[in-house]
Amino acid sequence: MTLNSAPSGPSRRSFLASTAVTAVAVAGGMPLLTACGGSDSGSREGATSGKAAEKLLPAYVASKFAKPDIPAKNGSADGYTGKIDLAALTASVPGKLGTDAPLTIMSPLWGSPPKGDCAYYKALDAAAGTKITWQNQDGNTYAQKLGAVLASSSIPDMVVVPQWIMNGGKIANAVTAKFMDLGPYLQGDKVKKYANLAAIPSDAWRMGIFGGALRGIPMSVAPATFIVPYYRKDIFDKKGYTVPKSADEFLSWAKDATSAKAKVWACGDMSWIGGNIFPNAPGWNIDPDGKLRFSKERPEYLEGLEWIRKLFAAGVVHPDDKARTGDPGQRFASGQILVFESDMSAWYNQAAEQAKANPDFQIEAMDLFGAHGGNPTIWATSPANIWSVIRKGASKETVENALAAANFAAAPYGTKERMFVDYGVQGTHYTVKDGVPVKTDKGNTEVINAWQMLATPAPYLAHPDLPEVARKQVEYQQRMGAFLKKTSTYGMTIVEPTRYATLSSQFEQLEIDFVRGNKKLSDVQQAISTWKSSGGDKLRDWYKELLDKNGSDN
Template sequence: MTPNAASTSSGPSRRSFLASTAAATVAVVGGMPLLTACGGSDSEAREGATSGKAADKLLPTYIASNVAQPDLPPKNGSAAGYTGKVDLAALATSAPDKLGTGAPLKIMAPLWGTPPKPGNPYYKTLDEVVGTKITWQNQDGQTYGEKLGAVLASSSIPDMVVVPSWELVGKISNAVTAKFMDLGPYLAGDKVKKYPNLAAIPSDAWRMGIFGGALRGIPMPAAPVPNIVPYYRKDIFDAKGYTVPKSADEFLSWAKEATSAKAKVWACSDMRWSAAGIFGVLPAGPLGWNIGDDGKLTYRIEHPEYLEHLEWVRKLFAAGVVHPDDKANTGDPAQRFTSGQTLVYNQNMSDWYGKTTEQAQSNPDFEIDGMDFFAADGGKPTLYANPPASIWSMIRKGASKETIENALAAANFAAAPYGTKERMYVDYGVEGTHYTVKNGVPIKNDRGVQEVNNAWALLAAPAPYLAHPDFPDVARKQVEWQQRQGAFVKKTSTFGMNIVEPSRYANLSSQFEQLEIDFVRGNKKLSDVQQAISTWKSSGGDKLRDWYKQLLDKNGSGN
């Protein structure tokens, strides 16, 4: 079985990582209740969030799953790890009743890669075992926000829609409350017991599904540890005798030694995502607001670490240690990494397993590993926690009771824990059609790779875990890496709060991503970044600070 979708669903989108992780930050389970909504008007009620006892009343009762105890229990917020083989002939059943009625159900979800053909054996079989009849409206994950915005602005919304947090910008945030229904009457309290896999989703993840004072989102729980990894080619490091850097200066020194344009080898790709962790930069979005030791509420771009991490990456570009295609911002950094043209790059946790399997046959010496984060001066890093959930499936307002029940049946099936028949169906499809079993390990064939894509997995997920029966050592390394990084995680003042900012501030920070890209490549000056920060303050940043201060004064800090 594969890791659950919470670990793999982000897709290869630069925007998704920047918006959801601010480069090399982390997602931590646990924390504060959510904020109360401000004001009384309809538009105001869609801002802020819901907290305290009011939020507790909206949550499903938590009933932990006891299926398949992990070999590596969670520690420091890591995912659970499974390194042993599961007895495929003795899989548990987590959804003994067929909860679906077979009524038609339209679902829109992002999908990275080629969408499976309608009516394929994967979709047909899952419909049969769940009792659903789903028409999938899969959309390109790279441009999903555009499609999502257009659909929510229309009068024709699919029965169920997957909403990633990184697309909650502009009018989409307010549309979520206006267009999707309150699931409380079906899931709050003991009502969730009808759906045992949904009941096993941690409460902190459910809290993140509260929008506009109601439980609207079925969450995919996120592991409370870094999701962006500074990957390095361990096989090449070992062959060359390189030592993994432990400070910003050591990294630059090593990068100069390792780079040889003549040999077409460069040290790294654009390291902004990892640099944020190295320099202790606060996350992007609402989590970037934090009350410091001085009692002042500030945003991430106001801190000296923000400029310092960009200036360090700029040094890497200026030293010529970054691949020319990365400087031009073209092509695929992962392909340059696997081909040996670059020796270090940043990407999400799923690439650890993905690149290992991809290279297993054609490049058996290939070995990927993750650098531990270090502080710029070589000390302990400061990593910040992201939300306990950042992707939700939602049901449109006005859906019939039968449609709602079929949607919840699908989500309950998708949230099946590791070690169950349901998880096997979601992750691998049909034995003989999508995979074969070799030495007790399920192996996908070409059809399985094509058809068993991530649409079903995005409807919901169990508590985070990592398991790769074909490469158990990868799962072990992933979990151990998470456990080491998790020891340095801090929560910001807004942690655990699903905050919808006023729409008037929706585009306030939109210019910074492109400005960062241009600055580190030497196309913009430091004064340009400093001016952008000043403009941010005067054009709404200071007023947004007052808005956050009011919420925090009323509801308390998340850290």
Template sequence: MTPNAASASSAPSRRSSPSRRSFLASTAVAAAAVTGGMPLLTACGGSDKGSREGTTSGKEAKKILPAYVASRVVTPDIPSKNGSSMGFTGKLDVDTLKTSVPKKLGKGGKVTVMSPFWGSPPKQDNPYYTSMNDLIGVDVQWRNQDGNTYDQKLGAVLASSDVPDVVVVPSWNMMGKIPSAIISKFADLGPYLSGDRVKEYPNLAAIPSDAWQRSIFGGRLMGLPQPSPSVQSIVPLYRRDVFDKEGYEIPRSADEFMALCKDITNARAKRWACGDMKWTAMNTFGVLGGGEKPLWWNLVDGKLINRIETPEYLEAIEWTRKLFAAGVVHPDFKLGKSQATDPAPKFAAGEFLIWNNNIVHWYGQQASQATQNPDFRIWGMDIWNHDGGDPTLYAQNPAGIFAFVSKKASESVIRDVLAVANVTAAPYGTKEWMMTNYGVEGTHYTLKDGVPVKNDKGNNEVINAYVMVASPAATTAHPDLPDYTKAMVEWEQRMGAFTRKSSFWGLQITEPSRYTNLVNDFEQLEDDIIRGHKKISDMQQAVSDWKSKGGDKLRDWYKKLLDENGPAAS
């Protein structure tokens, strides 16, 4: 049970090799500290609030950000630390759930929402949708779109005049012209949420300020955020039951990992050590973040360096290539089949024992095997430095999915949207959270010893919908597997102790459009090198081409932002 991650828990399993989008998809975890104190960062040479380039932070952002008022409705069993999620391990009593929205704020209007959806969308008049709409007081009409091809639909809709009242945009879809389209097509929510105005919507006021900072586009507060972890979300998951049985030890260096993989692998017996370990390699070699493009940059000895220019980047790719070359990677990953098929059954069958994946799968895979495979145990390795020391990790942005309201929406529609968000952002342990995440008791789920268990109707209807509008401060809560809740949050806290914030962490930056496609082909090139289809020299040439085609000019653009205003994170 992963609060504010109903969409994420479905999506990554269909993108089984962790890509940039699955890396960002998890919204299961974390609230971070309040930013502030730094001046406005804008496009070089101007401070126009309508600017479509640059970013907004510090004193200017403080004028825009909603006031932060922590929720007192519930208290977590494990408080957030080092950028981790907060954790809840206790079981639930439906009769004693708290109320965070004492009266309906919706005025009965109709609101259309376009959002990515993974799976088969339910009919509009299903009991979950009608019950949620009744709770909120708004008639929400869903225009669900295939999450795997959402970027195509998003581009077409934003280029048209028929923009729904609300459009959900994940950060991994903010490529090309999408950021400037956001600024031109969507409403400024500042008049409704900035400063003390947000207190009309207490659950939105309890969203951490770092997440709201990420919701500022073109100098305006435009997005309703899903808070996400600032700590790393990719975990080297492993079959702990098999490790214990075979006496395998957890590796603490790149060499130990390779030796372990060779020991595990027996192709004749249909057992391989691991899947594609690229993202773990990026972490163990201390490579800058591979999510949104501003995180690719960091100031080192007075010069802005991009992740693709670092020796650590090439070393991580080369080490992952060696894993493939050594024959220790499951053949499905080597052939690229993992992009189209779900490796989970083969992981459960023990065909490979180490799976580089999003933290939501730590719980998800364990829960999915609880009945048919009672001996199954999945656990997470701590990330190690390739040489055996402590790792150097880089923080992820504190929000990665946003809901935007059409600029054409009337005030009544905007307030109805905020009424929806105020319910969906309710914290764990409240009636509103239970309805948002589990639907109607008896119709969509039953409580078994204090644990809500969805039935088939719940699994088909209570997914990918209202959680996409806004979410509470990032939370991990699995009362059915409290040991896993504790382990996941504590893993985040340990990794958070080794996590640094790069120069542009936490800022919503719109690059000049002429540079937006410079690195589009790098992820594919990484994968081609790892699988032996290309060489490291091809990457070195690509980096050289990137510099000459605009990378060096883009560096100057970012450097001017930094020189004039300083970083947002201390």
């Protein structure tokens, strides 16, 4: 990590590798809608929006630190492209908010977890006034672990919960059942005790409403944060390739660029990009014809799958991507594939890793395009997709120490706390070279993503060692952000009835098999029909009632 924004997806790819969630032993909610402000005794299903949601939110007080070089636009993050004066960093909050009371936190973590008494954890505890025992879990299997913990009677004081493992309402229902309403601590002006939490955008906080109460402290995300198709610009320039601008152009280029004999393939698995090239709204959306549809029901869904299938059938996808083994990023860096899809963080990670190893290496983001050319339709990312929650029954002191930790983690760019979270202790975890912080070996093993999962500031991008990458990232978001659209359920955390929890579970493996030629189109069509008859049509009625009562952002 550099001194940059909240990770927009070091997590999602890893979580998607393991989507099965252990059944959570909580009572299923009644089929009622939380269309207005609720309480812990209210329904666990539905959503809260509009004026009812506004009443539950913390007051917003913008941060006064570090003015961005590239202000946010079109849903982008703020961008910082200059070096930061490390000697001039100031504290975002004077004094410690924590009381050094013990606190246990469960969080996903990628890589080898540092020791519980490591220098990084000790330093941050001392600075924040906390005493955290980290129960770090492997991010690749966090879904199963979280389900098992929530089904048990032993829940840590604070737990990190990602949106994409909600599993049709099971985890979301557990959040309502087992984690507390933070309104008494954060609602309205009460949040001003925690200045960094107050500076988190209201849209992100709104996503933390579960069961009619504010329960989740958010990791905020810029709406123009999405999976990106990256390409090797150095190789494109050398070969004279033109960047494709339609689905057919991409396939034609891919055939020309692939040479199995030379061990060069055009691309990795491009399945995540298909939904933007063939613009299929994620989840439920009221379409232009006024009808409410699920993503699997639209013709664009099958069109996108069939295009991905053509890529596999043409042999332009690397064999290891077809087999779903190894790391596409490494294949991209070595030149075995010329295009791969990943989150926004890959831009910096690839550039930084190759800066010395391969000075000619150039990574760029390919502008998204419509299936037949022209402008794309890009669906805005949820304002938050990870939350930290505090267990019901926690003491007042435990809650306040958990909030102190989250407030420290949410420190904005240009503060001492942000530097602490991202880099640790100077001399131990990083050194300064030419005014730029550089992690030591100890920094690389200890300063990893646990603290950053508790909360994040308003979205920003900054890489002091590679400022040009930050500029390109923000400019790409702003360029593509001009084509953003919001779904009908944008900005709402919706808790579906648990009876529909496994309704869509068949599709992930079926899609993997279909694009690789192992299933037929009729198999996918049959799955859609089965989805409808097994509860999809009833779930549509449930969503229609929810949107009728809550309104839509579309």
